[in-house]
Amino acid sequence: MLVPSRRRLRLEVWIVLGLSLGQSAVYSVVQLLDKMTRAPLAEGTSTLNRSQSTREYFDLTYQLLDIIFALVPVLLVLYFLTDQRQAAPGDAGQSGSAFRKLGFNFARPGTDLLQGLGLAALIGIPSLGLYAAGRALGITTAIIPSALDAYWWTVPVLILSAIRHAVLEEVIVVGYLLDRFGKFGWSTPLAIAVSSLLRGSYHLYQGFGPFIGNAIMGVVFAWLYTRTRRVMPLVIAHALLDIVAFVGFSLFGKAVGLG
Numbered sequence: 001m002l003v004p005s006r007r008r009l010r011l012e013v014w015i016v017l018g019l020s021l022g023q024s025a026v027y028s029v030v031q032l033l034d035k036m037t038r039a040p041l042a043e044g045t046s047t048l049n050r051s052q053s054t055r056e057y058f059d060l061t062y063q064l065l066d067i068i069f070a071l072v073p074v075l076l077v078l079y080f081l082t083d084q085r086q087a088a089p090g091d092a093g094q095s096g097s098a099f100r101k102l103g104f105n106f107a108r109p110g111t112d113l114l115q116g117l118g119l120a121a122l123i124g125i126p127s128l129g130l131y132a133a134g135r136a137l138g139i140t141t142a143i144i145p146s147a148l149d150a151y152w153w154t155v156p157v158l159i160l161s162a163i164r165h166a167v168l169e170e171v172i173v174v175g176y177l178l179d180r181f182g183k184f185g186w187s188t189p190l191a192i193a194v195s196s197l198l199r200g201s202y203h204l205y206q207g208f209g210p211f212i213g214n215a216i217m218g219v220v221f222a223w224l225y226t227r228t229r230r231v232m233p234l235v236i237a238h239a240l241l242d243i244v245a246f247v248g249f250s251l252f253g254k255a256v257g258l259g
Contacts, residue, residue: 134209
């Protein structure tokens with residue numbers, strides 16, 4: 001099997017990021033500049049799940065298509081990370097599996113779930129305080145987790161959207177990038193720093209508070225990944241955080257004066 005050169009791997013990474021979260025980071029910076037040049041950030045608003053049509057089933061179709069196509073880069077990196085060598089007899093193809101390499105499987109469901117719950121609590125509670133502080137300092141926009149109309153499919157779509165974000169970000173920004181950065185010869189601290197700054201950068205459209213909070217989250221998640229080599233607990237934690245934010249806001253936002 002031919003081993004890809006560092007130059008080829010760098011090109012691969014740029015392509016993956018250009019199709020996914022690197023593209024999001026560029027748009028996020030432009031959106032931040034747009035908001036800052038219109039009014040103070042504290043007066044800005046960031047809506048995470050928007051309605052895309054006033055017609056119920058067209059809106060549902062658009063939402064599902066967005067979720068499906070957003071996951072295509074995940075399939076791409078799983079393909080890149082899969083060992084293409086012929087598996088030895090009895091391996092059942094598992095030795096080269098990208099799912100196994102990333103720990104993106106159900107090999108240890110109980111442990112992954114407990115770690116995911118712990119991470120969600122560790123990140124979620126301080127995040128609320130950081131958001132409040134950012135709003136008070138005027139460096140964070142008002143964040144509206146969901147602006148979808150109330151249909152029978154709203155909550156299931158928000159849950160799918162949360163899972164989409166979790167899989168996309170943790171597989172690419174943590175699992176894939178740390179693997180490739182290691183092949184570049186980067187040190188672990190440098191790889192974690194770049195991964196975390198990228199995570200923060202594609203949240204910049206929400207303001208500087210979410211940039212800082214997500215960068216810190218990135219450090220914690222990437223560090224844990226270097227210890228366990230499993231992205232599944234990270235996916236679980238991220239999905240739980242987004243589900244609580246998206247669904248909680250959709251169901252109770254107006255009742256508490258947020259909607």
